[in-house]
């Protein structure tokens with residue numbers, strides 16, 4: 001293992017990637033923790049058609065921009081292709097992921113190892129506040145779909161958008 005010291009002149013940046021369908025208060029809690037550690041945080045939104053997202057990638061980017069509007073050192077971008085290529089293009093030094101429970105670890109460990117073997121880029125894990133450990137984007141959609149109250153799980157902008165989407169789902173042809 002290399003013992004090289006990081007270049008102190010480098011503007012440290014981290015990429016926080018995800019599907020964010022939709023962004024939750026748990027995601028935002030992780031972003032707020034990340035900006036205390038890194039001068040620049042780039043939220044990378046992956047379209048992830050495999051997961052058949054409820055919101056288009058454009059909508060997810062817009063929702064995250066609105067939810068992080070008070071954080072000047074956070075930028076939100078969509079990316080396609082390999083995460084490590086996006087991290088390199090953004091000249092970032094680390095990948096950030098949130099871990100809610102030990103059960104998240106198997107999937108996260110596999111991704112972190114694959115990304116490190118592909119590129120040498122390390123993944124750092126942050127734990128969201130305890131209040132959000134049960135919050136997942138899947139749970140939010142499930143509760144909202146059945147008319148439940150998700151106001152304690154998502155930012156205001158997402159809440160309004162979710163209500164609209166549940167009332168009138170988009171046609172199949174909309175871009176994802």
Ligand code: PNS
Pocket residue numbers: 017018019020046048081082083084110111112114115
């Ligand atoms: O919020 P998610 O769905 O858990 O995020 C998963 C994501 C987007 C981080 C992951 O699927 C990803 O990095 N996709 C980009 C394609 C890629 O690099 N895949 C290999 C990862 S080991």
